[in-house]
Amino acid sequence: MTSLEQCEIALDAHAEQQELPTTRGSVERIPRDQKSILAGLDSEYNLFEDSSFANLVHSSLDSGEKFQRWFRYREGFSPELINGAIKSLGIETTSILDPFSGAGSTLVAARQADIPSVGFDVNPIVAIIARAKTHNYSAKDVADIRATLDRFQSANERMDKAPRPGLTILDKIFREDVLDALLTVRHMIDAYPSGNVADFLMAGWLSVLEGVSNVFKEGNGVKYRNRKRTKQGYVTIPWAQVAGFEDDGWKLVKKRLAAQYGMMLDDIETDVVLASPVIREESSVLGIASVPDSSISLAIFSPPYCNNFNYMKIFKVELWMSGLIETYGDIRRIGERALRSHVEMPIDVPDSRTLPSELYELIDCIDLSLLWNNKIPKTIVAYFLDMKMLLEGVYRTLTPGGECHIIVGNSAYGGVIIPTDVMLAKIAVELGFQVDRVAVARHLTTSSQQRRAMEPLVQYLRESIVVLRRPLNV
Numbered sequence: 001m002t003s004l005e006q007c008e009i010a011l012d013a014h015a016e017q018q019e020l021p022t023t024r025g026s027v028e029r030i031p032r033d034q035k036s037i038l039a040g041l042d043s044e045y046n047l048f049e050d051s052s053f054a055n056l057v058h059s060s061l062d063s064g065e066k067f068q069r070w071f072r073y074r075e076g077f078s079p080e081l082i083n084g085a086i087k088s089l090g091i092e093t094t095s096i097l098d099p100f101s102g103a104g105s106t107l108v109a110a111r112q113a114d115i116p117s118v119g120f121d122v123n124p125i126v127a128i129i130a131r132a133k134t135h136n137y138s139a140k141d142v143a144d145i146r147a148t149l150d151r152f153q154s155a156n157e158r159m160d161k162a163p164r165p166g167l168t169i170l171d172k173i174f175r176e177d178v179l180d181a182l183l184t185v186r187h188m189i190d191a192y193p194s195g196n197v198a199d200f201l202m203a204g205w206l207s208v209l210e211g212v213s214n215v216f217k218e219g220n221g222v223k224y225r226n227r228k229r230t231k232q233g234y235v236t237i238p239w240a241q242v243a244g245f246e247d248d249g250w251k252l253v254k255k256r257l258a259a260q261y262g263m264m265l266d267d268i269e270t271d272v273v274l275a276s277p278v279i280r281e282e283s284s285v286l287g288i289a290s291v292p293d294s295s296i297s298l299a300i301f302s303p304p305y306c307n308n309f310n311y312m313k314i315f316k317v318e319l320w321m322s323g324l325i326e327t328y329g330d331i332r333r334i335g336e337r338a339l340r341s342h343v344e345m346p347i348d349v350p351d352s353r354t355l356p357s358e359l360y361e362l363i364d365c366i367d368l369s370l371l372w373n374n375k376i377p378k379t380i381v382a383y384f385l386d387m388k389m390l391l392e393g394v395y396r397t398l399t400p401g402g403e404c405h406i407i408v409g410n411s412a413y414g415g416v417i418i419p420t421d422v423m424l425a426k427i428a429v430e431l432g433f434q435v436d437r438v439a440v441a442r443h444l445t446t447s448s449q450q451r452r453a454m455e456p457l458v459q460y461l462r463e464s465i466v467v468l469r470r471p472l473n474v
């Protein structure tokens, strides 16, 4: 029996929370079933379906949108969302904050609207991409970039290379000649002092890595391209047969770099000076303390979801290849700065229950025997504690009348839905926010096995935009 069925069968008779006298004469709470907890939470907010957001809450990788097309970042959203939020904001948008800025969708939109912005991300790879997309490039920068691209095209195997990364499975990820070409080009990029040209060149180089490697990002990890499942089990197919890989690694790398940089150069405008964002490579949960009080008119972001996705793990190839990490300890240390949204983080949560009671009630409904990791219940609590701390910071930095838009998806564990959208709304209200609306952008799918168990509750598996406001009179 699933935990969902257990919760429902045991508690069906008590749709509403009841209080019963115990034998000692005190009052004891009877736990509610999951469905009534979820319905109760939804009823507190102005929830409505708005499918016009369905294609904006995630990045459409092949949309060909300027800047968005530089780097395949599946976890991004569309800058259109920011334009809409700026238009609908009741006050003038003088500054924008994205505490989880990723590959820079918010920051790109802010720069294009010439509005100063601040972004935070713990992942140095996406921070480079976001910086490259939002610099003001001068004609001299572009001339330097073009001259370097010509030098890339005449690079050869006798030239100096950046040191070989210590990633143990490197030889399974890159063919030796591809690796040689990539490290030679990186050595040339490393010679540039930090700034516009270095960021642009590095962003382009990072963006081609996955495409010339033997791995691709899928789900919560990376998969090998040259491993195919057959009836007889997995087989390794020769490099030459992997789609798109010509025989010569140098030729392949040069061709991909030329295409990538050509497209990036098409997107930038030279000598146009607009408000460039400040991008901080640190945890926003802590770093937000440095953003001045009442200085932000719009905070708009998509945090990691409470779904066990490990953002650092999927970037391990880029992190090692860029030289930004040199040991397995380095990657762990960077990962530990992230929001506690997955079980690979150190999870230490206090016994005191400082989050809305519905969260603990829902966690109590989880059938622990169905969980693949027993740290999950604590991870859920840690996630909301971190988000509460972040929201406290956002409230303080917002100017009265300013808004906070959160794009977030709900998740399911052991037959129980964690309704992150309304839970964050509830936490925000406790911090002083008004909830303006919760727009349901789309409904999510689950694995078929999980789907059967979740059938009566699928309506709660959704991705929403939670719009909060700091009241004018506080």
Ligand SMILES: C[S@@+](CC[C@H](N)C(=O)[O-])C[C@H]1O[C@@H](n2cnc3c(N)ncnc32)[C@H](O)[C@@H]1O
Pocket: 073, 075, 076, 077, 078, 099, 100, 101, 102, 103, 104, 105, 106, 120, 121, 122, 123, 126, 282, 283, 284, 285, 301, 302, 303, 304, 305, 311, 337, 338, 339
């Ligand atoms: C859903 S993605 C944001 C994508 C972004 N909206 C875009 O369009 O590219 C969430 C981001 O949060 C970052 N992140 C996780 N924990 C963080 C923290 N504590 N502080 C800042 N960024 C964090 C991850 O590295 C990831 O890039």
